Amino acid sequence: MVTSLPPPALMIPPRVDLDDGDDPSTLVRGTPEWLRRAGLVRGALEAHGCVAVGCRRRVQPEQRERMLVAMAELFALPAETKRRTGDADGPYKAFGVLLPYMERRDSAACQLEAFAVLNACSGDGVEARAFVARAWPDGNDRFLETLTSTAGEMTRLARVILAMVIDSYGVAHRSDEIVGTADANFRMLRYCKDSLGTSPPDEHEQPAVGLAAHVDGSYLTVLFQNNVDGFELRTRKGSEWARVRPAGSDSVLVVAGQALVAWSNGRVLAPLHRVAVGGREDRLSCGVFLQPSKNHVVDVPPELVTADAPRRFRPFAYEDYLRFKHAAGNGEDVLSRFAGM
Ligand SMILES: O=C(O)CCC(=O)C(=O)O
Numbered sequence: 001m002v003t004s005l006p007p008p009a010l011m012i013p014p015r016v017d018l019d020d021g022d023d024p025s026t027l028v029r030g031t032p033e034w035l036r037r038a039g040l041v042r043g044a045l046e047a048h049g050c051v052a053v054g055c056r057r058r059v060q061p062e063q064r065e066r067m068l069v070a071m072a073e074l075f076a077l078p079a080e081t082k083r084r085t086g087d088a089d090g091p092y093k094a095f096g097v098l099l100p101y102m103e104r105r106d107s108a109a110c111q112l113e114a115f116a117v118l119n120a121c122s123g124d125g126v127e128a129r130a131f132v133a134r135a136w137p138d139g140n141d142r143f144l145e146t147l148t149s150t151a152g153e154m155t156r157l158a159r160v161i162l163a164m165v166i167d168s169y170g171v172a173h174r175s176d177e178i179v180g181t182a183d184a185n186f187r188m189l190r191y192c193k194d195s196l197g198t199s200p201p202d203e204h205e206q207p208a209v210g211l212a213a214h215v216d217g218s219y220l221t222v223l224f225q226n227n228v229d230g231f232e233l234r235t236r237k238g239s240e241w242a243r244v245r246p247a248g249s250d251s252v253l254v255v256a257g258q259a260l261v262a263w264s265n266g267r268v269l270a271p272l273h274r275v276a277v278g279g280r281e282d283r284l285s286c287g288v289f290l291q292p293s294k295n296h297v298v299d300v301p302p303e304l305v306t307a308d309a310p311r312r313f314r315p316f317a318y319e320d321y322l323r324f325k326h327a328a329g330n331g332e333d334v335l336s337r338f339a340g341m
């Protein structure tokens with residue numbers, strides 16, 4: 001008889017709504033209500049490293065649905081075509097297929113593919129157009145429109161959330177230098193369980209880890225997914241993995257990364273997380289990684305260094321951190337090994 005392991009505990013992230021009713025403009029920056037909600041976002045990121053953000057007016061459920069349909073079309077392209085969208089320009093590429101840590105997987109039964117488009121919606125959308133031209137040499141205007149509009153809405157949302165965190169620490173005057181200069185790396189991921197179709201369905205089958213345990217390097221990662229769950233997180237060293245209850249179609253999951261840990265002098269937690277997929281349906285997820293631009297020097301603002309909270313990390317160029325992270329692993333101690341005082 002097959003005995004299956006107990007399912008992982010369920011973690012329900014705290015939820016903060018950005019929109020009241022139908023009007024996204026009701027939450028105005030700097031008002032007491034903004035600061036109240038900003039405090040909730042920051043509190044969740046300090047305690048758990050993640051928060052569910054209600055945003056149905058900012059990234060509408062129909063928009064997400066269109067993006068997931070578009071992603072299915074992208075992933076269905078021949079492997080050779082998909083590879084062509086890649087670019088050997090290091091981790092900061094405009095087009096990318098697989099980041100180094102994504103190629104390592106714990107189980108051959110779950111294959112991960114990922115596309116990255118850096119600053120898809122900046123300027124006149126040149127990166128998005130170049131990406132689409134590689135994937136569809138004859139053009140695909142519908143995909144291009146869906147990509148740029150989704151990346152645009154997700155990026156604006158991520159910048160609002162980062163501004164909330166900064167304002168909540170009482171250093172709103174620092175936000176231009178952080179939020180205004182951050183890059184938005186838009187990623188589309190597919191976890192393809194049993195892509196070869198060789199193993200029969202088995203109700204006792206354990207989920208396969210499609211994306212190995214890692215911490216994000218970003219300030220914030222903003223994610224949504226299709227209806228296949230799998231995002232797991234470990235907030236404290238030695239604790240068990242918990243399955244995160246997915247954000248509903250009116251919200252996104254926000255995960256803190258190590259750039260924000262460094263900036264906040266260790267106040268925010270960047271949780272170790274992974275993706276484990278069971279069943280036969282593909283998991284699709286999509287996210288914006290709001291991250292320092294590569295030459296940006298990540299440093300804590302002086303206001304956040306006090307007698308009670310001495311400096312934890314030396315300033316560093318983000319590109320140097322990324323290089324270290326890609327060479328030295330994605331564990332939760334990467335930042336302290338690289339820049340700890
Ligand atoms: O697919 C997901 O839900 C999470 C992806 C992720 O953690 C990452 O790409 O860093």
Ligand SMILES: [Fe+2]
Pocket residue numbers: 214215216221273
């Ligand atoms: Fe991640």
